[in-house]
Amino acid sequence: MKIKSIYLLGLSVLLLSACQKDPATQVEQLDTELENVLKTASGGSGKSFYVLPYSNEFNKIPHDSNNPITQAKVDLGALLFHETGIALSPKHASNAGNYACSSCHFASAGFQAGRHQAISDGGMGFGVNGEGRMPNPEYDLSELDVQPVRTPSALNIAYQEAILWNGQFGALGVNAGTEASWTAGTPKAKNHLGFEGTETQAIAAQEVHRMKMNDTVCVALNYKNLFDLAFPDSDPTERYGQVNSGLAIAAYERIILANQAPFQLWLRGKENAMSDQEKRGAVLFFGKADCTSCHNGPNLANMEFYALGMKDLFETTESTYGANSESCENKGRYCFTKNDADMYKFKVPQLYNLADSPFYGHGASFRSVRDVISYKNKGVKENPNVPESQLAEEFKSLGLTEAEIDDIAAFIERGLRDPNLLRYQPLSVRSGHCIPNNDPQSKIDLGCN
Secondary structure, eight states: OHHHHHHHHHHHHHHHHHHSOOHHHHHHHHHHHHHHHHHHHTTTOGGGGGOOOOTTOTTTSOOOTTSOOOHHHHHHHHHHHHOGGGOOOOSSGGGTTSOOGGGTSBGGGTSBOSSSSOOOTTEEOOTTTSTTOEEOTTSOGGGSOOOSSOOOOOTTGGGOSSBSTTOOBOSSGGGTTOGGGSOTTSGGGGGGGOOOHHHHHHHHHHHHTTOOOSHHHHHHTTOHHHHHHHOTTSOTTTTTSHHHHHHHHHHHHHTOOOTTSHHHHHHTTOGGGSOHHHHHHHHHHHTTTOGGGTSBTTTTBOSOEEOOOOOOGGGSSSOOSSOOTTOGGGGBTHHHHOOGGGTTBEEOOOOTTGGGSOOBTTTTOBOSHHHHHHHHHHTOOSOTTSOGGGSOTTOSOOOOOHHHHHHHHHIIIIITOOTTGGGGSOSOOTTOOOSSOOSHHHHHHHTOO
């Protein structure tokens, strides 16, 4: 009996061992499963379909044929993007030289703002990561340079042919045929220059956000030699102006790519770059959850506009400025096209480094990635002003479990977070001013003298 018992015990151990998978085998199976869903989601292309180029691979980065990316343009654009010295048209002279493009799109916030509503001219302070920026008491609230929607990210912008939530900037692609909406005397008129959205927005933004670039400013801030290197074939009488400074900024923005995110490293062959949970989340993202019906390609977005019934910025619990129930921007792409079919539709955002600035949706109505996934999983609108007839077909119950939502959130928050975006921020600018803001309170917050 003793021998039989030992035999049975040994047999049980063998059977138990056979049922338990080797952890290495489990990882391999998870990688294989992820590769398979990527192949399906990409229409057969597989992992290569989702790889972001390295930032020096100019020939692989999408660009405007009228503005080829060159190292000289990128070098100039990186400085101008962060240069508060060109902030020369503020509402109050005391605020000159205190803000820049980077005031609302800075590296540590994933090239978004670090608060629910960005403040350029008229703002003061930075806090730890932009959350401490507040209105300057010298300004009347109506004078603040703010937008009535949340500031979109400039990260991976190379993959967008039209810019802003309503896609109003850009003369090509989805905006072909929208010439009637390029209203004279407004920033949208810059579309007549014929550039794609990144270039058009960078040119128009200088006036919108009270900045100035001309021969005098260029020389005063010591940028002339950089303009000469970046635009050697440009007419010298036009070389140092707003258009070329915008083209340089756009060239720089196009190379801001989250190509060091764990998912990107995994795509390039580093299998341990993502945790098992992040991989499970990726399998769900590209598979069962069908997130790729809207979020696909290298930047996990597309150039479509959808109504998802989210609330507007003026409805946040925090104070907002220049945003109210009558803001045209609440109606999404309709505000640009005046086409009823575009009512309440907003552009699909890219998904990298979302965890760096905890505000989501055009109205910043969500404060975590998980909350957004839960919202989409339920498929029930939160904004009563959006008619059911306008809601996207893709906005429906997904049938995800709470554990599956956790996994997808882990993939987006950690798997898609490039931890080293500060590599895109210059150490200094030619004015010697502080980055990303230069007002007295920001200097204190940033520890910048």
